[in-house]
Amino acid sequence: MNRLPLLIRMAWRNLWRHPPRTLLILFAFVLGVWSIVVLAAYGRGALEQQIERSIDNLTAHVQIHATGYRDDPVIDHRLPPPGPALRTALAQADVTAWAARVRVPAVVASERESAGIVLVGIEPARERGLSFIAEAVHAGRYLDADDDPGLLLGRKLAERLETGLGRRVVVMSQDANNQIADRGFRVVGIFDGSPEAMETGYVFIGRATAQQMLKLGDSVSELAVLASSRDRLDGLVMRLRAASPESDVQPWTTLEPLLVLAEELSGTILTIWYLIVFTAMSFGLVNTLLMAVFERIREFGLFQALGMPPRLILGMVLAESVILLALALTVGNLLAGATLLSLKGGIDLSAFAEGLEMFGFSPIIYPMITAADFVTANVLVFVLGVVACLYPAWRAARYAPVQAITRI
Amino acid sequence: METTVVCRGVSKIYRQDTVAVPALTDIDLEIPKLDFVCLSGPSGSGKSTLLNLIGGLDAPTAGEIEVDGQRVDKMEKGALADLRLRKIGFVFQAYNLIPVLTARENVEFVMQLQGVGAEERTRKARKILKEVGIEELENRRPGELSGGQQQRVAVARAIVSEPSLVLADEPTANLDSKTAENLMQLLRHMNREHGVTFVFSTHDKLVMEFSRRLITLRDGRIVDDVRRD
Structure with a gap:
C-alpha cells in the first residue's frame, strides 16, 4: 500500500507527458460514454413509455378471466362477480385500483357505416385511475355510472362512422343466450387514444348497461388490477390465484408477451451498442497505451534495474488506464447527465409520429436512465477498458532489463 | 578481507541467429568491500556485460557470481529484483532518471x-542531495537539469539507501571533462564517507586516474588488473 501513492503519482504524470494524445483519447472515451448513457436513457424512456401506455390502456398489471377467455374472448367465457375471498385479496395495500369489465366482440353502426369493435362495459368510478379512458375524453363527457345509457367513441372511429357527439349509434353483439343483442346508444363522449387502434377498435359503455344488454346477470368478462409496483407482482398474483382458484390470473408480462420481448430485445440491443462503442474506443485506448509503452521501454528497464518488481510496472501502466477511464467516465457521465437534464421536456419526434405510432411509440420520448442501466454502462466500460489495457501493461512488465536499458 | 563481488569462471555468449558471439570468457574476479574499481577497455571488450551480470540484469552463460555472499546467477527474477532494490545501486551513462519525477522524488524512488x-x-x-551539492534543485524534473546535475541526482539515488555495491556504467561518458572530474570526486567521496563498494566502467583515462584498482578487459577477458593505492 505504501507504493500505491507512488504508482498513482507516476501514472498521472505519465498520462500528461503528451497532453494532446491523452486529450484525444480522453475525448473519444468521453464521447463514447456520453453516447452510451444518452442512448440507453433514450431507449429505456421509449420502452418504459410503451409499457406504461399499454398498462394504462386496458392491460393493467394483473387481469383475472374465466379459464379459456384469453384463447377465445367471447361471452361464454365469463366470471361471476368477485366473491368475499377475492374482494379481501383485492383490498390489500399492494393493490392501487381494480375494476370489473364486460368485454366482448361487437359491431357498431351509424346511419352510414359500421365497424367491428370490442365493446367494453366499464365501472366509470373504479376505472378512473386504472386506465386511460376518463382522462382521454376530449369532447362531451365521461360515463357517470355503471348504468349510464351513453357510449364513448374514439375520435377516429367517429370519423369513420361519420357520426359525432350527441348522435345515435347501434351496437350489436351476441348475448349470453347466443342470441343477437342490439341496442341504440347516444354518443356522450369522444376520446383520444394511442395507438390509433385504441380509437378505432374500442367502444365503452357502462358495465351494468352492458350486462343488461347482453343478458349477463352480474357476470363480467374480466377483473383488471393495478398494483403499487409493476415489478413485484409475484406475491399479488399468488394471492389472487389462491383467492380465485377457478379463474385465470395473469400478470401483464403474460398478457403482453410482445412488450416483454421488446424489453428483452432493447436490453440486448443496448448491450450490443455498448460493445460496438466500446470496441471502437478500446482500439484507441490500446493503441495509445502501446505507443506510450514502446516510447518508455528504456524507462521500464531502468525501473527493473532499480529493483521495481514487474508486477508494480504492470500496476503502474494499469493505473494509467484506470485514471484515464475514471476521468472519461466522470466527464462522460456529467455531460450525459446535463444532456438528459436538458431533454427533461422530452425529445419531440413528431415528424416521424406516424411511423412511431405503428410500433406503439409515442412521438415525444422522455429519456429515462435507471440505476441498473447506468451501472451496467459504467462497469462495462471500466472493466473492459482495464482488460483491454492488460496487454500493453503486460508488455511493459516483461521486458528483460538489460535489453530494455540498452535499447536505442 | 571481506569481499563484495566474486566471479568464478564467468562467461557470457550472445546468440545472433545461429552465430555465437562471446562477450565474456572465463572471468575470475574478486572485489573486496569498500573497493573503488574501474573496468576499462575498448568498446566491445565486455565492460558493460560484466557490470550487467554482476548487477543481475543479465544471466551468465557459465560460471558463478556472488554479491554480498548471495549467488546472483542462481536467483529467480523476483529475488534478483529484491537484491537490486536492497543491495545494489546503479548509475547509467544516460536515461538515468525517471522523467516524470522531480530530483528529490527520483532519489526517494x-x-x-x-x-x-x-x-x-x-x-x-x-x-544526500545536499551532499551531492544540488539541494536547491530538488523540485526540478530531469528535463530541467544539466547532464552533470542529472548524474549527481543518479548518484544520490544510487547511494541514498546505502547499498553494498554501486555499479556505474560509463557515468561520465556524456559529460565534459570538468563535470566528469567533479562527478568522479563525488563518487570517491561517497565511497569513503558511506562505505560503499564502487565498480565503474570507462575508457576515459582521466576517470581511470580516480580508481584504486584498474581492471582492463579486451575481447571479453581480463588482460590486466592493477591495484593503484
Whole structure:
C-alpha cells in the first residue's frame, strides 16, 4: 500500500507527458460514454413509455378471466362477480385500483357505416385511475355510472362512422343466450387514444348497461388490477390465484408477451451498442497505451534495474488506464447527465409520429436512465477498458532489463 | 578481507541467429568491500556485460557470481529484483532518471519501493542531495537539469539507501571533462564517507586516474588488473 501513492503519482504524470494524445483519447472515451448513457436513457424512456401506455390502456398489471377467455374472448367465457375471498385479496395495500369489465366482440353502426369493435362495459368510478379512458375524453363527457345509457367513441372511429357527439349509434353483439343483442346508444363522449387502434377498435359503455344488454346477470368478462409496483407482482398474483382458484390470473408480462420481448430485445440491443462503442474506443485506448509503452521501454528497464518488481510496472501502466477511464467516465457521465437534464421536456419526434405510432411509440420520448442501466454502462466500460489495457501493461512488465536499458 | 563481488569462471555468449558471439570468457574476479574499481577497455571488450551480470540484469552463460555472499546467477527474477532494490545501486551513462519525477522524488524512488516512511525518505533524500551539492534543485524534473546535475541526482539515488555495491556504467561518458572530474570526486567521496563498494566502467583515462584498482578487459577477458593505492 505504501507504493500505491507512488504508482498513482507516476501514472498521472505519465498520462500528461503528451497532453494532446491523452486529450484525444480522453475525448473519444468521453464521447463514447456520453453516447452510451444518452442512448440507453433514450431507449429505456421509449420502452418504459410503451409499457406504461399499454398498462394504462386496458392491460393493467394483473387481469383475472374465466379459464379459456384469453384463447377465445367471447361471452361464454365469463366470471361471476368477485366473491368475499377475492374482494379481501383485492383490498390489500399492494393493490392501487381494480375494476370489473364486460368485454366482448361487437359491431357498431351509424346511419352510414359500421365497424367491428370490442365493446367494453366499464365501472366509470373504479376505472378512473386504472386506465386511460376518463382522462382521454376530449369532447362531451365521461360515463357517470355503471348504468349510464351513453357510449364513448374514439375520435377516429367517429370519423369513420361519420357520426359525432350527441348522435345515435347501434351496437350489436351476441348475448349470453347466443342470441343477437342490439341496442341504440347516444354518443356522450369522444376520446383520444394511442395507438390509433385504441380509437378505432374500442367502444365503452357502462358495465351494468352492458350486462343488461347482453343478458349477463352480474357476470363480467374480466377483473383488471393495478398494483403499487409493476415489478413485484409475484406475491399479488399468488394471492389472487389462491383467492380465485377457478379463474385465470395473469400478470401483464403474460398478457403482453410482445412488450416483454421488446424489453428483452432493447436490453440486448443496448448491450450490443455498448460493445460496438466500446470496441471502437478500446482500439484507441490500446493503441495509445502501446505507443506510450514502446516510447518508455528504456524507462521500464531502468525501473527493473532499480529493483521495481514487474508486477508494480504492470500496476503502474494499469493505473494509467484506470485514471484515464475514471476521468472519461466522470466527464462522460456529467455531460450525459446535463444532456438528459436538458431533454427533461422530452425529445419531440413528431415528424416521424406516424411511423412511431405503428410500433406503439409515442412521438415525444422522455429519456429515462435507471440505476441498473447506468451501472451496467459504467462497469462495462471500466472493466473492459482495464482488460483491454492488460496487454500493453503486460508488455511493459516483461521486458528483460538489460535489453530494455540498452535499447536505442 | 571481506569481499563484495566474486566471479568464478564467468562467461557470457550472445546468440545472433545461429552465430555465437562471446562477450565474456572465463572471468575470475574478486572485489573486496569498500573497493573503488574501474573496468576499462575498448568498446566491445565486455565492460558493460560484466557490470550487467554482476548487477543481475543479465544471466551468465557459465560460471558463478556472488554479491554480498548471495549467488546472483542462481536467483529467480523476483529475488534478483529484491537484491537490486536492497543491495545494489546503479548509475547509467544516460536515461538515468525517471522523467516524470522531480530530483528529490527520483532519489526517494528506491526508498519508496523499499517501504521507507515518507518523513524518513524526505529527510534522507534532502541530506544526500545536499551532499551531492544540488539541494536547491530538488523540485526540478530531469528535463530541467544539466547532464552533470542529472548524474549527481543518479548518484544520490544510487547511494541514498546505502547499498553494498554501486555499479556505474560509463557515468561520465556524456559529460565534459570538468563535470566528469567533479562527478568522479563525488563518487570517491561517497565511497569513503558511506562505505560503499564502487565498480565503474570507462575508457576515459582521466576517470581511470580516480580508481584504486584498474581492471582492463579486451575481447571479453581480463588482460590486466592493477591495484593503484
